[in-house]
C-alpha cells in the first residue's frame with residue numbers, strides 16, 4: 517500500500533520541531549508499524565535526510581520502550597503496543613500522523629523519542645519492596661490468596677510505556693501510579709511500605725509536573741495492557757488510609 | 764472536589780424536593796418557603812438554618828471552584844505542546860465538559876440568586892409570594908427564561924453524570940468492575956432524576972399545567 521506519513525521532526529530538546537510529510541510505497545499489510553518506519557528510514561538514508569529517531573527494544577510488546585501517538589491515539593488504533601501494531605490496521609492511501617507522547621514531564625529528546633525518566637524517579641520513591649538478599653525463598657513460603665494474587669498479576673502487566681499519560685487530557689500518570697500501588701498493595705510483601713509508598717510516589721508524580729486525575733478514562737482505553745480504572749480508586753483509597761495513619 | 768461536590772448533590776436533591784411542592788398548590792409552596800426560614804426555631808434565630816446552609820454552600824462553592832481551577836491549571840502546564848491530531852477513544856462528553864460546564868453552572872447560580880433570592884431581576888412579577896414570582900416568570904411570553912433554566916439543567920445533569928462517578932473514584936469506592944458499573948449507574952440515575960425533577964416545574968408552568 518501507499519502511505520502519506522506526517523511525522524514530528526525535532527533535532528533535540530532545545531530546538532523547535534515540526535510535522536514533515538513523506539510518501540512511502542509498497543508497504544505490505546504484514547509489516548509491523550516499526551518495520552514500516554524502518555523502511556522509511558532506509559528511504560531517507562538514500563536521500564540527504566536524517567532518519568526518523570524512534571524508540572524500541574523488545575518489539576514483542578513486553579518492554580514498554582516503543583510508543584508513539586498514531587493519528588491521535590496512543591499506540592494507534594488497536595489495543596496493543598506500537599511494535600505489535602501491523603499495517604493491516606491501515607488502508608492503502610491513508611495519511612498517518614505520528615507524534616511523540618506529549619507531556620512536559622516527558623520532554624522530547626529527538627523526533628519521536630521522549631525521556632520517560634520521570635517514571636523511573638516515581639518508581640524510586642516506592643515502587644519496590646525492601647528484602648534482604650540471600651538465597652531465594654521457596655515460592656510457597658508466603659501464602660497469597662488467589663483473589664489477591666490474580667489482581668496483583670493483572671496489574672503487574674504494566675510495562676511503563678507512558679501511553680496513559682499520552683492519552684490523558686490532563687497529562688496525569690495516575691493509571692501507571694495506580695497499577696504500581698495496586699500490584700504491591702495486594703501482596704503480603706508489599707504491606708510494610710504500603711503507606712510511605714503511596715505518599716512518596718504521589719508526591720514525586722506531582723513534583724514531576726504530571727496533571728491531576730479527573731477520572732475521564734482515556735488512559736485505560738489507550739493502555740496496551742488494559743489496566744482497569746479501578747487501580748486509580750485503589751490509589752486514592754491507599755492515599756486516604758495513609759493520611760489517616762498520619763502520613 | 765468530591766466532598767464539596769457531594770454537599771451540592773445533597774443540596775440539589777433537597778432543593779428539588781422543595782420545588783416539586785409547586786404541584787401541591789400555592790399555599791403549600793409558599794408555606795414551605797416560609798417554613799425554611801423558621802426551621803429550628805426557637806433554638807436557631809429566624810432564618811438561622813437558612814444562613815447556616817448558605818454559609819456551608821458558599822464555602823463548598825469556594826472549595827470546589829478552587830480545586831477545579833487548580834486541576835485546570837495543572838492540566839494546562841502538564842501538556843504545553845498540544846497534539847496536532849487527537850482522537851477521543853471512549854471518554855464521555857460529560858467528563859470532557861466538566862470545566863466549562865462548571866463555569867456555566869456558576870454563572871447560572873449567580874443569575875438564579877439574582878432572580879429568585881435577591882429579586883434584583885424580576886421577570887414577570889415581584890410579588891412577595893415565591894409561587895407567584897415563579898409562575899409569572901415562566902409564562903410563554905418569557906420563553907427565554909425557561910430556556911436559560913433548561914440549558915442550566917442540561918449542564919447540571921451532565922456535571923452530575925460524571926461528577927458522581929468521579930467522586931466515587933476519588934473516594935476509593937470503586938475497586939472492582941462491578942462497583943465501577945454501579946458508580947456509573949448512580950451518576951446516570953442521579954443526573955436524570957435531578958434534571959427531570961427540576962425541569963418539570965418551568966415546563967409545567969410554560970404549558971399552563973401549573974398556574
Ligand code: HEM
Nearest residue numbers: 730764765768769771831861862865866869926929930933
Ligand atoms: C462553581 C461552579 C462549578 C465549577 C467551576 C465546577 C467544576 C468542576 C470540576 C472542574 C470538577 C472536577 C473535574 C472532573 O471530575 O472532571 C467538578 C467535579 C464535581 N462537581 Fe462541580 N463545578 C461547579 C459546580 C458544581 C455544582 C453546582 C455541583 C452539584 C450540583 C457540582 C458537583 C460536582 C461533583 C459531585 C463533582 C465530582 C467530584 C470529584 O471529581 O471527585 N459541581 N466540578
Ligand code: SF4
Nearest residue numbers: 674675677678680739
Ligand atoms: S498503565 Fe498501561 S498505558 Fe500506563 S504505563 Fe502501564 S502499560 Fe503503559
Ligand code: FES
Nearest residue numbers: 573575580582599
Ligand atoms: S518495543 Fe518493547 S513493547 Fe514495543
